[in-house]
Amino acid sequence: MRADGGGVQLKKVASFWMIRHPHPSSPPSSAVPLRFVAGPSGPPAAVAMAEAAVVLQKKRALRSQIRRELKVFSPAQREQEDVAIQNLVLNSPWFKSSKGLCAYISCEALREVDTSKIVAEVKKKLYVPRVEDKNSHMRMLRISKIEDLVANSMDILEPSPVDADQNECEDVMLATQPIDLFLLPGLAFDRHGRRLGRGGGYYDVFLQKYEELANQQKWKQPLRVALAYPVQIVDGDLIPMTVTDVPVDAVVSADGVIPISPAALERM
Ligand SMILES: Nc1nc2c(c(=O)[nH]1)N(C=O)[C@@H](CNc1ccc(C(=O)N[C@@H](CCC(=O)O)C(=O)O)cc1)CN2
Numbered sequence: 227m228r229a230d231g232g233g234v235q236l237k238k239v240a241s242f243w244m245i246r247h248p249h250p251s252s253p254p255s256s257a258v259p260l261r262f263v264a265g266p267s268g269p270p271a272a273v274a275m276a277e278a279a280v281v282l283q284k285k286r287a288l289r290s291q292i293r294r295e296l297k298v299f300s301p302a303q304r305e306q307e308d309v310a311i312q313n314l315v316l317n318s319p320w321f322k323s324s325k326g327l328c329a330y331i332s333c334e335a336l337r338e339v340d341t342s343k344i345v346a347e348v349k350k351k352l353y354v355p356r357v358e359d360k361n362s363h364m365r366m367l368r369i370s371k372i373e374d375l376v377a378n379s380m381d382i383l384e385p386s387p388v389d390a391d392q393n394e395c396e397d398v399m400l401a402t403q404p405i406d407l408f409l410l411p412g413l414a415f416d417r418h419g420r421r422l423g424r425g426g427g428y429y430d431v432f433l434q435k436y437e438e439l440a441n442q443q444k445w446k447q448p449l450r451v452a453l454a455y456p457v458q459i460v461d462g463d464l465i466p467m468t469v470t471d472v473p474v475d476a477v478v479s480a481d482g483v484i485p486i487s488p489a490a491l492e493r494m
């Protein structure tokens with residue numbers, strides 16, 4: 227880690243990220259090669275469906291592989307990395323200067339990078355996920371006390387719609403101030419900003435909606451930062467992407483920060 231707490235900048239890559247976020251003057255582009263898009267200029271629907279099935283299968287296989295690798299990761303090593311990652315985040319200028327934060331509440335059974343120290347120490351507006359239904363619908367609700375969280379059916383701690391004082395928790399989509407930082411979970415990530423989640427589509431749907439909100443409000447887009455153990459950072463083109471997959475700006479591991487998007491290269 228750098229003395230200023232900013233983390234080691236591992237590798238700067240021109241990326242997949244650029245495909246989904248082209249320069250405003252560029253013609254519209256897509257996150258997936260056009261061959262995945264059915265329509266007059268794409269392949270016949272049957273071919274597109276077969277290709278979608280291949281993507282789904284590849285995602286499933288990679289999820290299983292990473293879950294297996296996370297299971298054999300030693301608890302002592304995991305704990306050491308949890309401390310390093312959280313300290314790196316807490317000491318970084320991009321975290322310190324952020325005013326509003328959306329973070330996940332880590333679940334040990336899922337072997338997610340721990341966020342408990344970050345959410346306990348944070349002195350800024352904090353919003354955390356609440357799953358509303360199985361149709362990829364999740365809200366980010368503001369919490370002031372970790373003690374108010376309750377375990378959901380997936381055994382992940384989440385806020386109730388109302389807090390202990392019976393006040394409605396603020397939904398980040400209705401907040402008047404922008405969020406500048408998202409700390410994201412996931413199973414696998416790569417150096418091009420690709421992210422593989424657990425398959426619910428919750429984050430992809432939410433991140434897309436928040437991106438639209440920020441555009442409408444003319445707010446700066448928040449930095450989307452994934453937290454990862456080394457086994458979750460994969461090489462090559464192992465993570466297949468579709469048009470609805472939202473890329474991350476940066477990945478943080480115990481080895482340092484991997485800034486990916488132009489915003490991350492500038493701000494991290
Ligand atoms: N901490 C945390 N909170 C989160 C998410 C997350 O990934 N992590 N989510 C992100 O979307 C949403 C919840 N989505 C989830 C989707 C799947 C599983 C889960 O337990 N998956 C099992 C496999 C279950 C199965 O295949 O039947 C697993 O991954 O081992 C948990 C949460 C909102 N809150």
Ligand SMILES: Nc1ncnc2c1ncn2[C@@H]1O[C@H](COP(=O)(O)OP(=O)(O)OP(=O)(O)O)[C@@H](O)[C@H]1O
Pocket residue numbers: 285362412421422423424425426427428429430431434470471
């Ligand atoms: N913006 C969206 N609108 C509608 N459906 C979506 C959107 N994003 C994802 N989905 C759907 O959600 C399902 C799961 O998607 P995917 O496998 O990419 O999830 P994931 O990235 O692993 O999960 P998550 O986003 O919760 O971390 C897919 O059927 C996908 O089509």
